[in-house]
Every structure is written in C-alpha cells, then in structure tokens.
Amino acid sequence: MEFRWSLVWDSLPTLLTGAKLTLQLTSVSVFFGIIIGTFAGIARLSKGPFRYLAAAYIDVIRGTPLLVQTFIVFYGIPGLIQRPIPAYAAAVLTLSINSGAYVGEIVRAGIQSIDPGQTEAASSLGLSAFQTMRHIILPQAFRRIIPPLGNEFIALLKDSSLVSIIALEELVRKGQIIIGRTFRPFEVWLAVAFIFFIMTFAISRLIAVIERRMMPHA
Amino acid sequence: MPNTPILSVQNLFKSFGDLTVLQGVSLEINQGEVVVIIGPSGSGKSTLLRCLNYLEEPSGGTVYFQGNPIRPRQNLRRIRQEIGMVFQNFNLFPHLSVLKNITLAPCLVRKTAPEASREQALELLGKVGLEEKASSYPTELSGGQQQRVAIARALAMNPQVLLFDEPTSALDPEMISEVLDVMKALALEGQTMVVVTHEMVFAREVGQRVLFIDEGVIVEENSPGQLFQNPKKARTKKFLSKIL
Numbered sequence: 043m044e045f046r047w048s049l050v051w052d053s054l055p056t057l058l059t060g061a062k063l064t065l066q067l068t069s070v071s072v073f074f075g076i077i078i079g080t081f082a083g084i085a086r087l088s089k090g091p092f093r094y095l096a097a098a099y100i101d102v103i104r105g106t107p108l109l110v111q112t113f114i115v116f117y118g119i120p121g122l123i124q125r126p127i128p129a130y131a132a133a134v135l136t137l138s139i140n141s142g143a144y145v146g147e148i149v150r151a152g153i154q155s156i157d158p159g160q161t162e163a164a165s166s167l168g169l170s171a172f173q174t175m176r177h178i179i180l181p182q183a184f185r186r187i188i189p190p191l192g193n194e195f196i197a198l199l200k201d202s203s204l205v206s207i208i209a210l211e212e213l214v215r216k217g218q219i220i221i222g223r224t225f226r227p228f229e230v231w232l233a234v235a236f237i238f239f240i241m242t243f244a245i246s247r248l249i250a251v252i253e254r255r256m257m258p259h260a
Numbered sequence: 261m262p263n264t265p266i267l268s269v270q271n272l273f274k275s276f277g278d279l280t281v282l283q284g285v286s287l288e289i290n291q292g293e294v295v296v297i298i299g300p301s302g303s304g305k306s307t308l309l310r311c312l313n314y315l316e317e318p319s320g321g322t323v324y325f326q327g328n329p330i331r332p333r334q335n336l337r338r339i340r341q342e343i344g345m346v347f348q349n350f351n352l353f354p355h356l357s358v359l360k361n362i363t364l365a366p367c368l369v370r371k372t373a374p375e376a377s378r379e380q381a382l383e384l385l386g387k388v389g390l391e392e393k394a395s396s397y398p399t400e401l402s403g404g405q406q407q408r409v410a411i412a413r414a415l416a417m418n419p420q421v422l423l424f425d426e427p428t429s430a431l432d433p434e435m436i437s438e439v440l441d442v443m444k445a446l447a448l449e450g451q452t453m454v455v456v457t458h459e460m461v462f463a464r465e466v467g468q469r470v471l472f473i474d475e476g477v478i479v480e481e482n483s484p485g486q487l488f489q490n491p492k493k494a495r496t497k498k499f500l501s502k503i504l
Contacts, residue, residue: 162315163351163410167365167417168341177364181355 049229053220057230060216061237067130067212068199071137072145075198076191078138079145084175086150096146103143109204112136116208133205141198148190152183185256192249196242203238213237264327265290266421266452267312267343273320274307274476281307283476284321289421289454294447296467296484297456300499304476305456309425312454313343326420341369344414348426350406352398352413358385359394362413370417377416384412388442404435408442415446422446424455460504464488472496 085096103111116132127135156179164174206215217234221227265288274282281304289295299305310316312323314336323330325339353361362381366372372380385391388408390401398406407427414422424443428436440462447453447466457463463470464484472480472487472495480487480496488504491497 157349157351159347159349159351160353163345163347163353165337166313166315166340166343166345167413168337168369169365170337173368177368178353182353185355 046226046229049224049226050233053217053224053230053233056220057213057216057233057237060211060213061241063210064199064202064212064214065241067133067137067205067210068195068202070134071141071202072191072195072198074134074138075141075145075194078142079147079149080180082142082146083149083153086146087153100143100146103140104147108136108140108201109207111140112205112208129205129208129210132208133202133210136205137198137202140201141194144194144197145191148187148194149183151190152187153179155186156182188249188253188256192246192253195249196245199242199245200238265324266326267454268324268327269308269312269321270324271321272308272311272318272323274304274311274316275319281476282311282318285473285476285478286321287471287478287481289452292450292452294453294455294466294468295471296463296469297454297471297473298458298460298463298499299471299473299479303473305473306425308473309423309454309456312423313340313345315345341365341417342420344417344419344422346407346410346414346422346424346427348429350398350403350410350430352406352410354398356397357394358390358396358398358401358409361398361409362416365413366416381412381416384415385409387415387445388412389438402435403431404438407431407435407439411439411442411446421452421454424453424457426456426458428457428459458503460488472499474499 082096082099085092086100087093112132115136116127116129120126160178160182161174164178169177202212203214206212206218209215211219213234217230221230224230267289269285269287272282272285273280285304285308287295297305297308307316311318314323314330314332317332325342328335328339330336330339353364356364359378359381362384363372363374363377366377366380367374382391382394385394388411390405390408390412393401393405393409398409401409411427427443428439431439436459440459443453443455443462444466455462455467467484470482470484470487471478472491472493474495480491480493482492487496488500491500
C-alpha cells in the first residue's frame with residue numbers, strides 16, 4: 043500500500059479547522075489557567091487556611107488523569123446538576139482547572155524565586171502586602187515564569203487532544219472522522235502529528251521572542 | 261511633643277529558635293540625631309536595626325515610634341512610612357526605572373500626584389548626584405549609584421528617621437565614599453539617622469553618638485570622641501584594637 047500524498051492534502055482543510063479549535067481551546071484554557079493558577083500559587087504561599095485548600099486542589103488535579111477529569115466534568119456533573127454541559131464548555135472547564143493546578147505550582151516557584159529583600163524594601167516603604175504583590179513581586183515573577191508557562195501551554199495543547207473523547211471536533215477528532223471515511227490511518231495521523239508539531243514549534247519560538255523582549259532589566 | 265524621642269526601644273529581646281540575638285536592649289533616638297551602631301559580626305546590630313521597623317518582629321520588649329508602641333496589626337504600616345530604610349544590598353526594584361523606584365511609594369502610599377512625585381524624585385536624584393540616571397534601570401548602574409538611588413527612594417517618603425543597614429558593605433572600595441558623602445550631607449541637614457556600619461571614619465566624623473554592641477547587648481555608648489579615644493569596657497577596647 044503506497045503512501046498517498048493527495049490524501050494528506052485533501053484532508054488538510056478539515057484538519058486545519060480542527061487545529062483552529064485546538065488552538066482556541068488551549069488559549070482560552072491557559073488564560074483561565076493563569077488566573078486560577080495565580081490565585082492558587084499565592085494562596086499556597088499564604089499563611090491563612092486558603093493554603094490548605096490550594097494545596098489540596100493542586101495535589102488532586104496533578105494526581106489524577108486529565109481523561110478522568112474530563113469524564114467527571116462531562117458525564118459526572120451533568121447527572122448531579124440534572125442538566126447537560128455542552129462539550130465545548132466542559133472542555134474549557136476541565137482544561138482550565140487542570141492547567142490552573144500546574145500554573146499554580148509555576149507561580150508559586152516564581153514568587154519564591156524573588157529575593158525576600160524586595161518584599162522587605164517594599165514593606166519598609168509602607169506598601170501593603172497586596173500592593174507589594176501587585177507592584178513588586180508579581181511583575182518580576184511573571185517575567186521569570188514565561189518559559190515554564192510556555193511549556194505549560196505546549197503541554198496543554200497536546201493534552202487537549204484528550205477531549206476528542208467527548209466528541210469535540212478538535213484536531214484529533216477531525217483525524218478520526220477522516221479516517222472513518224477513508225480508512226487511511228497512516229497518512230491522516232501523520233498529517234495530524236505534523237500540524238501539532240507546527241503549532242508547538244511556532245509557540246516555542248514565540249515564547250523565546252517574548253522572553254528576550256521582556257528580560258533586559260530583570 | 262518636641263522632647264519625645266523619635267524611636268525608643270525598651271528591653272528588646274530577639275531570638276531565632278534557640279539562638280538569642282538580642283538580650284534586653286534599650287535605647288532612644290532623638291530628633292536630628294545621628295546614631296552609629298558598631299560591633300563585631302553576629303553581635304546583633306543588624307537585627308536591632310531591623311527590629312526598629314519590625315522587619316524582624318522582636319521576641320520581647322517594645323519599640324515606640326514618637327511615643328506610640330508599634331503594634332503590627334494596627335499601626336505598623338503607617339509607622340513604616342515614617343521610617344526609611346537603606347539596605348546592604350540596595351534592594352532596588354529591578355523591573356522599574358530609577359524614577360519609578362523613587363515615585364512608587366509616594367504615589368501608592370501617600371497618594372502624591374504623579375507630577376509632584378516626579379518633580380520631587382528628580383530633585384532627590386539631583387541631591388544624590390544622579391539626575392541624569394532617572395530613566396535608567398537599576399542593573400545599568402554601579403553599586404554606589406544603586407545605593408544612592410536607594411537613599412533617594414527612602415527620602416521620597418520624607419521619613420522622620422532613616423535606618424542604614426551596613427550601606428557600604430556590599431560596595432567596591434572605590435564606591436564607598438560617594439555613598440558616605442551623601443549620608444554625611446544628610447546628617448548635616450539634620451536628618452535623623454541610625455547607621456549600622458563598619459566604617460569607623462564615618463562613625464567618628466558624622467556620628468553624634470556611637471553604640472558598641474556585642475553578644476546582643478549595648479556594651480558601651482558614648483560620643484564618638486570618647487568611645488574611640490577612651491573606651492571604658494574591655495570588650496570595646498578589644499574590638500577597637502582589632503579594627504582601628
């Protein structure tokens with residue numbers, strides 16, 4: 043059975059609409075993941091009761107498979123609340139919560155990497171804890187965590203293929219659909235892999251550029 | 261209350277775990293005074309200074325600011341606005357320009373208008389001889405320049421008292437004098453200062469009162485002339501003989 047390039051070309055338009063959804067899902071989820079993760083990371087370093095909550099969240103999410111989390115959100119919760127959750131919403135919810143846990147650890151490490159002298163200087167000037175976090179610690183921490191955040195984005199982009207299981211037509215699901223029609227798994231999966239690689243490679247280059255732009259003074 | 265000391269410390273104790281660093285220190289800092297704290301490393305002098313604005317919370321005893329006891333949950337933030345601090349490692353904010361380093365606290369804490377705080381910052385930079393560095397970033401400056409910016413940053417809050425924690429210890433020798441000169445000028449203007457330092461020439465020339473601290477207690481306290489020429493305690497003599 044010879045390799046059919048024409049099949050790769052023909053399936054590209056369909057695959058690319060899937061890739062678009064993959065990219066969109068991942069971007070939205072990482073955006074929410076960064077918000078959730080920032081709070082989780084700060085809470086984990088706080089002295090109040092929230093730190094146990096944040097630690098539990100991070101441990102549980104990182105200690106369970108994303109696939110199982112997807113099932114819980116898409117099949118489990120609708121039973122509980124007596125109404126269905128649309129596949130897209132379920133996917134974004136799952137991926138955001140999942141990403142938030144990993145980003146939480148990244149943010150925690152980023153904050154801890156800032157010299158305690160920065161906090162001392164800020165408090166000696168009379169800044170509140172919130173002002174210190176907002177104006178001194180987080181701006182510096184975020185610059186440092188751009189590389190690990192980029193890795194998280196790439197990891198989530200690849201992991202997002204798992205939500206194909208709830209029939210969301212992202213890149214992998216599109217591949218499955220084409221194969222169902224053509225019975226040519228090799229060409230199609232190769233094309234899918236190639237598109238994933240182009241996306242992750244482009245993102246890692248982009249992150250490198252952002253990193254260089256933001257680094258000169260810190 | 262002209263006679264109330266700006267800072268007064270009563271029977272201050274500080275321990276880190278099993279290690280007791282300060283064992284019952286009492287002192288007063290009056291308006292316009294330049295008090296220099298000297299002592300061997302590990303004597304507790306930096307810890308004492310850091311207890312004055314509660315960067316270290318004392319294990320016992322009380323610190324009064326203008327007669328009011330410092331209470332961390334009630335008045336600490338307000339009092340810290342009146343107590344400037346200059347650190348050994350400068351601790352400038354590396355992500356902010358020199359100008360922003362200086363205007364940040366007045367804008368956020370004192371709610372000074374941006375334009376007014378900018379003008380004040382430029383004036384302070386002129387005072388420390390760095391007006392042309394306003395738009396530079398801390399990493400672009402030498403150590404001595406960074407420390408002068410740090411002094412300007414502390415001054416921007418118009419503090420009642422300035423604390424200096426070994427301000428020249430992290431500097432290359434050729435940069436020490438530019439920082440000491442700025443500090444000397446401040447002292448002449450009547451700025452109240454508490455200075456922990458190893459610079460004995462500075463202590464002698466600028467200090468009005470010198471405290472010698474060893475093993476967590478004030479061993480001896482006198483005018484610089486008396487303390488350096490005529491130390492009364494054996495420990496003071498021993499320390500001075502090693503460093504002078």
